[in-house]
Amino acid sequence: MNYLEFDIEDFIMDDFFQKWVKAPDEDSDKFWTQWILAHPEKKKEIDNAMHFIKKVDFNEKWTPSERAKMWSYIESNLEKDQSNYKKVRLKSNWSWLAVACSLIIICSVALYFYRFRTQETSTTFRETKKVLLNDGSVVTLNANSSIIYKNGWYANSNREVWIKGDAIFEVSKQEVNGEKIPFVVHADNLNVEVLGTIFSVSNRRDKKDIALQHGSVKVTDENNIANTVILRPGEGVSQSQEQITLIKQEIDTRYYTSWKDKITLFKQKSLAEIAVMMKEWYDINIIIDNPTLKNETFTGSFPTDSVDVFFVKLQKLYPIQVTKKGDNIHLK
Numbered sequence: 516m517n518y519l520e521f522d523i524e525d526f527i528m529d530d531f532f533q534k535w536v537k538a539p540d541e542d543s544d545k546f547w548t549q550w551i552l553a554h555p556e557k558k559k560e561i562d563n564a565m566h567f568i569k570k571v572d573f574n575e576k577w578t579p580s581e582r583a584k585m586w587s588y589i590e591s592n593l594e595k596d597q598s599n600y601k602k603v604r605l606k607s608n609w610s611w612l613a614v615a616c617s618l619i620i621i622c623s624v625a626l627y628f629y630r631f632r633t634q635e636t637s638t639t640f641r642e643t644k645k646v647l648l649n650d651g652s653v654v655t656l657n658a659n660s661s662i663i664y665k666n667g668w669y670a671n672s673n674r675e676v677w678i679k680g681d682a683i684f685e686v687s688k689q690e691v692n693g694e695k696i697p698f699v700v701h702a703d704n705l706n707v708e709v710l711g712t713i714f715s716v717s718n719r720r721d722k723k724d725i726a727l728q729h730g731s732v733k734v735t736d737e738n739n740i741a742n743t744v745i746l747r748p749g750e751g752v753s754q755s756q757e758q759i760t761l762i763k764q765e766i767d768t769r770y771y772t773s774w775k776d777k778i779t780l781f782k783q784k785s786l787a788e789i790a791v792m793m794k795e796w797y798d799i800n801i802i803i804d805n806p807t808l809k810n811e812t813f814t815g816s817f818p819t820d821s822v823d824v825f826f827v828k829l830q831k832l833y834p835i836q837v838t839k840k841g842d843n844i845h846l847k
Contacts, residue, residue, distance in 0.1 A: 523560050
């Protein structure tokens, strides 16, 4: 690594430099101490980068575009503060002004970091969780699911959420100067844009399902903008590797949202599909020893905290033997 070519931004973004500033060990301390002694002309940049990292909670999960925005913001503030500094330095004590400018920059950047850094909320197996976003929208996460969103949504800024797993969104309406502010949920390549509604999104195993309860949403495939549909209440759309084209259809939304009420509801689901879903939601390994059973279907419900009820109902429907061996449940 040629650190001689680094500027302040490069030092701030460098993992090895960050680790030395935040948690130095013998090797990193020896390296940087010797390097600074050998290159005193870089000391000012090193000091500024160290000062920045120590004062601001740096988020390593930022995307490249978010980091670019952050640095553009820093540079614009530096230019403003340096300009102000030149105007008044002859009338002011230099050290006092330097500290004041430094504090202004740090406070501005800290606010920017808070607004633009991302936050992740997730659930474990058998857990559901409600998340209140700062615009008043509510997200209910199903088991083994997660969302990523930005800490700060202000004025006319975009409201965006990235999802893995299953979630129900209750989106608050937001307007600025009479214009509605969209709310967008990203499920890999699918973008679900809403203006105030209740809907569910499932994003698992390269298959996405969107079900609308209230309001309206626009679903767009960013890989093919022409592949777009508008959903009304009681309609849904799916996409998988086998079916790329978005085709809306009338659905019973209960089968997509019942987990919110601690009820698991299946309609004509094959046992093979149910085995996969049980693993994803409850971390239960179902082994279907008899291949002919895989295509048998199940329609019914059971409490999410009483999965054994499912196996009792299953045995009433089919001549199936259910046995538990270690962490696995065998069906034959």
